[in-house]
Amino acid sequence: MIAGVEAGPTNTDAVLLDEAGLPRATAKVPSVPDDPVAGVRAALRALPRAEVTRVAVGLRGPARAVVERRGLARVGVLRVGGDAARAVPPLAGWPEELRAAVCAGTAVVDGGGGFSAEEWTPLDEDAVARFAAGLAGRADAVAITGVFAPVDGRQERRAAEIVRAELGEVHLTLSGELGPLGLLERENTAVLNAALHRLAGSLADGLRAAFDEAFGTGVPALVTRGDGTVMGLDHLRRHPGLGLGSSLASTLRGAATLTGRPDAVVADVGEHRIRVGAVAGGYPRQAFGATIGGVPVAFWMPDLIRVPRSGPAAREELAEAVDRMQPAAGRLPLVVVGGGAGAVPAG
Known part of the structure; x- marks a missing residue:
């Protein structure tokens, strides 16, 4: 089995996949403010016990630290x-x-x-x-x-x-x-x-402890990078900036994997806003000229459009964002995920 976890701002989601990439169990728990590792630990505890060969996690902690200017x-x-x-x-x-x-x-x-x-x-x-x-x-x-x-x-x-x-x-x-x-x-x-190195060290230590508790010592542990690939915990310590965009990249890759649609537009519906991105070949489409916390950077990060979840123009803005994420030729299916996915009207 393979375990995957995505620590979002509102909820932390976990899934067990078989070696063919098919989901066998899922869990959703509330995220813990200012402690993404606690949410990861709770989500893993909510999964059934299984023999896991590796585990991967998407984190919002590094990006939040930059945006909120905390822990740097x-x-x-x-x-x-x-x-x-x-x-x-x-x-x-x-x-x-x-x-x-x-x-x-x-x-x-x-x-x-x-x-x-x-x-x-x-x-x-x-x-x-x-x-x-x-x-x-x-x-x-x-x-x-x-x-x-x-x-x-x-x-x-x-x-x-x-x-x-x-x-x-x-x-x-x-x-x-x-x-x-x-x-x-x-x-x-x-x-x-x-600036992120201390936070990264704390996250790596906490994740290692959570994974050992859930699956036993020594299970290979990976963190999603902003381009949708993964890195080990030691690499996270050395290059924590590569984890900027980790949470959204995990959401996009997870949507592609769980729906069997490697090429799609994905709308992640959160509590207050919707984040719209796209996957090509199962990996997030990357932004050109990415910024984080108001700073232009050279990190790979998913291309993203944010729109409000509610309000008089919300549906029109979502439709426009989906259109903007479509490729020049053809039209990709829309995959809607997140805690508020059921509130998005069809069509």
Whole structure:
């Protein structure tokens, strides 16, 4: 058997699937405010006992922490790029309250380069050391972003060595491990990833304990990523930002799996609003230019339209959202899920 859990804002849903992917048992329990692990534990307890070979969970915790500016670590933001990278400062355009919650200091130091060795500028190691020393007692984590780091990450890694020599075993996020070439979105991605590391550690510990309680020690445990793929708990600790969009991605993949419709528009009907997305080949269609908490990021996240559940224009807005999610050719079926699915009229 395979167990799947989706921890939503109102309810936490769990399902047991056989090896063919067919549902054998389901459970729905109220989610516990500010404690997604408690909801997961309760949902697993509500399932019948079974021999489970692996378990996967979709979480809303990381995204909620960013949106509500709670439980975030303080991050030192280091950009390696020199004069060309100073035109737009780090964290430019961030909502002020989120910047205040996260930022422990920023610096831009010489280094970085281009596609060939001749275009590279040496890393200013002294400047990196001075910045790191100034973060002592102020930063819980450091995010390091180098120009063209996805092409060649050596300067990011060297900067990380210098930071660790100054600050000890501080959490480090290197942007080249997370995002594409675009500097600002990749930097934002690295900073939010670093800001979420404490929350991710707590979630990973809690989930491991809940899974061990439900299924015994050692059952492989996975967390849904924003693109609908999965990662292990250790990867969640290292790259918690990949879990942004996890809950909705799980909802979309679950809708496709349980209905046997890998290509569909999905409307997730919550207590106050409806979230409309789409699946192609069983995986969520991804957003271009994704944002989280008002910050542009390079994380993969499901494409999504939110509409109100009630009000004089709610039905028309839902119909328009469904139309916008349709592909250019053909028309996909609509799958309606969520606690309020029964309230959505047919047609």
